[in-house]
Amino acid sequence: MQLLRDGAADFIIAQGGAFDLQGLGVVAPLYPDVMHVVVRNDRGITQLADLADRKVILGAAGSGMRQSALSLLDHYGLNGRVQETDASYFSSLPGDDSIDVRIITSGILNRDLRRILRSGQYQLLGIPDAAAIEMADPYFSIFVIPRGLYREQPPVPAEPVPTLRTTAFLVGHREAPEGLVAEMLASVYEEGMRLQMPTLHTRLQAREWLDMPMHTAARRYFDPQDEIGHMAAIMESLAATKELLFALAAGIYLLWERWRRLREREEQAVVREQKDHLDELLSRTVEIEARQIGLTDEFVLRRLLDDVTRIKLQALEELTHEELRGDRSFLIFLTQCSSLISKIQAKIGTREARK
Missing domain, CATH: 1.20.5 (Single alpha-helices involved in coiled-coils or other helix-helix interfaces)
Structure with a gap:
């Protein structure tokens, strides 16, 4: 933020609720930043109350990640009751086994976060009071991390984890040249960036934040x-x-x-509802994927094959919105179904050949 105010940067990415907008303007809401309470498997930490007296990485001073972590600790009465480390970034001190907890608010595509969770040494802790925190803080909303998002075998997380999310915003000076802002918006929304970053908010979704203090060029871009x-x-x-x-x-x-x-609002609601349904169907295919591993019983395999086929047909019949059909997550789902069907059919064919 200081780089922006000092003129050393034209734009920055800042977490919602973590910055003062005086003299600044929101250029675009980019993607959800999800809160992850990452704990070591061997420390006996099963609930947030267990964080008392534990060694915790909260994030760099003045960062949105740290502010989100402090908000969580404050809600559970843990401010001042944890041992904060000197590390400014959650992947710092990778060999320090004394660190018990990392409270990370970041996009789910963060490579450092995914590397830590795939190591098999950590698990995610749920936030049972997420709904209450959402009501008290306008920048937070409820989010559920689906089973197996970060690792498949064994799945991480092992079960869906209730947590919170905020939004990462692209922010610039309120007096920034309109042409520069327009070029930045075009690079975000018109040059295929969502293919590399599937969690990026669409231009239609971005209009939900029009009540924020936006740069004039950004407001005109989203609502001409x-x-x-x-x-x-x-x-x-x-x-x-x-x-x-x-x-x-x-x-x-x-x-x-x-x-x-x-x-438009009705269309957005339909898309959100169908995306939630797609996530549910994808979770069911992941469960079937896990069940068929090592399975040789032909009868059970045929039942699983029928289940996958029904799930795929259900998606094609029920998820009909054009925006969702063009979404990368829908393509991933269809690919997952086709791959799983082929895998099970191959197993059945092998069994029949041996008869």
């Missing part, structure tokens, strides 16, 4: 039709007769605009 204020100013300058005509026209426009926005 928002000319109601300009229309009102024109109407006030007209004579009484013309004012009535424009008022009628404005009323029609506002009704149309409200209807359009309502339709």
Whole structure:
């Protein structure tokens, strides 16, 4: 943040709720930052209350990661009751076995986070009061880390983990040149970045943050039709007769605009609901994937094959929204189903050949 205020950077990525927006403007909401309470397997830590007197990495001073960690500790009455380490980043001190806990608020694609969780030495601790924290903090919302997100065998996490998420924002000076901001937005939303970063918010999803103090060019980019204020100013300058005509026209426009926005919100709700359903179907295929490992019983294999086929057909019948069909997660799901079907069919074919 200091680099931005000192003019050493044009833009920064900052965590929601972790920065003062005075003199700054949000350029874009980028992706969800998810809170991970990462604990060592061998320390007997099974709940957040067990963090008392433990050695914990919270994050660098002034960072959004540290602020999120302190908010969590404060809710559970643990501020000042943990032993904070000097490490500023959670992957620091990799060989220090004395570190019990790392509280990490980061995107799920963070390579350091994935490396730590795939090591087999750590597990994720759930936040049972996530709903209560969401109500008290406008920057947090409930998030569930699905089973096996970071590792398949054995799965990490072993079960879905309730936690919290905030949003990573692209932030710049409020007086930054509009052309520079427009180029940055185009590089984020129009050059295929979502293919490399599937958790990136879409342009449609980004409109949900229009109530934040956005840079003028960013607001125009996300909502180019928002000319109601300009229309009102024109109407006030007209004579009484013309004012009535424009008022009628404005009323029609506002009704149309409200209807359009309502339709967009409904579309967003449908997409979110179908994505949640897709996650559920994907979790079911992962469970079948785990069950078929080492399985040789032909009858059971055929049942699993039928289950996978039904799941795939269910997805094709129920998940029909165009945006979801074009999403990378849907392609991953179909690929997973096809691979699993081929694998089970191969096992069945081997069994039949031996008869």
